[in-house]
Amino acid sequence: MENLQMLMYGFTVALSLENISAAIFGAVLGLIVGALPGIGSLAGVALLLPLTYKFNPTTAIIMLGSLYYANMFGGAFSAILINIPGDGPAVMTTLDGFPMAQKGRPGQALFTSNIASFIGGLIGMFIVIFTGPSLARLGLNFGPVEMAALLLLAMTSIGWLLGENPIKGIVTTAMGMLIATMGMDAVRGVPRYYFGSIYLMGGVPFVPLVIGMVGFSRVIGLMTDRKSAPPITERLHYRDCMLTAHDFKRLLMPSIRAGLIGTFIGILPGAGATTAAFVCYAFEKRFKSEEPLGTGAIEGIAACESGNNAAAAGAFAPLLALGIPGSGTGAVLLGGLMMWGLNPGPLLFTNHPDFAWGLLASLFLANLITLAISWVVIPILVQVLTVPIALMIPVIMTICVVGSYSVTNSMYGVLIMFIAGIIGYIMTELKYPTSTLVLAVVLSPIFETDLRRAFLISGGSPAIFFQKPISCVLMIAFFIFLALPIIKAMWKRMRSSKGGV
Amino acid sequence: MRRLAKYVFPVCLIIIGIVFAVLGVFEFGFWDEAKGPMGGFYPTLVSILLIAMSIVCLTLARDDKDPKFPVQNLLVILAVLAIFCCTFLIGMFPSIFLCLVIWLRKIEKYSWRFSVIFALVTVLVFYGVFGKWLAISFPNGLLGDLIFG
Incomplete structure (x- = not known):
């Protein structure tokens, strides 16, 4: 009950003209960025981060939250219409979305994805309302030892879950951790690893690093695809998007099922919207559907779209309550929060209730606003997909330059973006995930502080991590996560060498 | 290599x-x-x-599979490097404008008219959002400093 009262209070914060405008602005931008093939929510949020500097922290994060949310809606557009997923979670949407569009029902496929996203998001938000504050209360019992163990697990599990090669995920996590050590030592207040550069004394600026690592690197990669995107010629009208009562009945139960599973996956540190879409689709295969999944079934679209939006909502629980993002995009949101002086964690709900509950309430609004806008703009968004990649490349490239400059007010930001972009591109070509690096850059300073405090308490003995029950469980999970990919890789290699013989 | x-x-x-x-x-x-x-x-x-x-x-x-690193992808890197260097001479927005025009005309083979109008509109949007709305002061470069003092 108390949570619902606080949610009502949150609505009084969120329902200001400025915050509603920010949510609408974020929703429109998110839909457009999400609909553009190949950009993705991580690059989208990173590229648009500098725009929020005009607002106060609450409004800024409402806009970003709305943008992130709308991105999930938008990602389905290119997946359904041109078989190119707008972002990772939309990969599964292509399986049924594109065949349904080919059957002559592209409008209904888009509207199915919008309604399923709305249902999934709504379920996710309701669960977050109740789990978020409980997680925060649990988090209040966490000392430096438990926090260090939890952060270690979060960073490792994300590295393990992403990409084809989990070892590469751990490598990029370690790279991010080292980048975060450059600049000021937060515990002792002395500079380190600045290599004689006065710029590096302040550390590597976060926003240009992220813009470069995920935005600029993506533009470099897009050059290869610039001639290959199939053009869209057909136009859609509102009447083409209407669902029948029977269609609605078909999408309802898969959306509810996927909403519940997706939220649970979103709350787990490390498992993001992409994982949720995969799991929900696989789970839906166990149920009967009017058409087989993979042939343009409404149930298939509903399951993955509801699942990924529910996970996006669920990820806000550990993000706000424990300060642990569930994905690379969550890490950028966390970085944004920190830049505005807000430290997500157990005390956020107590010290900044207006912010925490205002954000949660605004996500409800964002869900509704995005559903309405996405329906209204379906014909326009379809036109967005006709923008050739050849035009998108120079525009995004220049946004990277202007955005990086604007957050640092110096060409140093552009230089960082440029270097990070090249490294990010090389990493992408070599199949090293970049989002784990971003996540580690955000989490590493908090992790280091807690780790050093824990070792100070124990006098240097790592046994302290196994003496307390919570940290002991977390450490066991960490070692399992760390060992599994190595064993898996070795096993694979042994099998392939035996096969070769 | x-x-x-x-x-x-x-x-x-x-x-x-x-x-x-x-x-x-x-x-x-x-x-x-x-x-x-x-x-x-x-x-x-x-x-x-x-x-x-x-x-x-x-x-x-x-x-692991061999990476491709297509040579054409280098163009994006060179373009940003060119904007970076030109910014010190002629300022950021003129550099972006020139880069966009040359890119659209020479690489994407759009007409001069389209390239110039598209580049102009893009730069004006950037200037409006970042320069005016967010009130960020962008570098004028040596030339801009000479002209505007």
Whole structure:
């Protein structure tokens, strides 16, 4: 009950003209960025981060939250219409979305994805309302030892879950951790690893690093695809998007099922919207559907779209309550929060209730606003997909330059973006995930502080991590996560060498 | 050379890891009996992890697919490098305008008219959003400083 009262209070914060405008602005931008093939929510949020500097922290994060949310809606557009997923979670949407569009029902496929996203998001938000504050209360019992163990697990599990090669995920996590050590030592207040550069004394600026690592690197990669995107010629009208009562009945139960599973996956540190879409689709295969999944079934679209939006909502629980993002995009949101002086964690709900509950309430609004806008703009968004990649490349490239400059007010930001972009591109070509690096850059300073405090308490003995029950469980999970990919890789290699013989 | 990238990258990471570990232990300090963990404590531990995992990546690199690194992708890097250098001479927005026009005309083969109008509109939107709305002062370059003082 108390949570619902606080949610009502949150609505009084969120329902200001400025915050509603920010949510609408974020929703429109998110839909457009999400609909553009190949950009993705991580690059989208990173590229648009500098725009929020005009607002106060609450409004800024409402806009970003709305943008992130709308991105999930938008990602389905290119997946359904041109078989190119707008972002990772939309990969599964292509399986049924594109065949349904080919059957002559592209409008209904888009509207199915919008309604399923709305249902999934709504379920996710309701669960977050109740789990978020409980997680925060649990988090209040966490000392430096438990926090260090939890952060270690979060960073490792994300590295393990992403990409084809989990070892590469751990490598990029370690790279991010080292980048975060450059600049000021937060515990002792002395500079380190600045290599004689006065710029590096302040550390590597976060926003240009992220813009470069995920935005600029993506533009470099897009050059290869610039001639290959199939053009869209057909136009859609509102009447083409209407669902029948029977269609609605078909999408309802898969959306509810996927909403519940997706939220649970979103709350787990490390498992993001992409994982949720995969799991929900696989789970839906166990149920009967009017058409087989993979042939343009409404149930298939509903399951993955509801699942990924529910996970996006669920990820806000550990993000706000424990300060642990569930994905690379969550890490950028966390970085944004920190830049505005807000430290997500157990005390956020107590010290900044207006912010925490205002954000949660605004996500409800964002869900509704995005559903309405996405329906209204379906014909326009379809036109967005006709923008050739050849035009998108120079525009995004220049946004990277202007955005990086604007957050640092110096060409140093552009230089960082440029270097990070090249490294990010090389990493992408070599199949090293970049989002784990971003996540580690955000989490590493908090992790280091807690780790050093824990070792100070124990006098240097790592046994302290196994003496307390919570940290002991977390450490066991960490070692399992760390060992599994190595064993898996070795096993694979042994099998392939035996096969070769 | 492109084939070697999958080996060169982990080798670079191993070198970086060694540099961070050495600096961590010898310059910033690893452990102090009275003060506990020093500035080099955490980076050294992470460096050891990075070195170990990079060695695993290096040993497994043989099984990885060869990266492509298409030459045309270099154009984006060169374009941003050109904007970066030109900004010091003619300022950021004129550099972006020139880059966009040349890119659209020479690489994408759009007409001069379309290229100029598209570049102009893009730069005006950037100027409106970043220069006016967010009130960020962008560099004018040597030429701009000479003209505007």
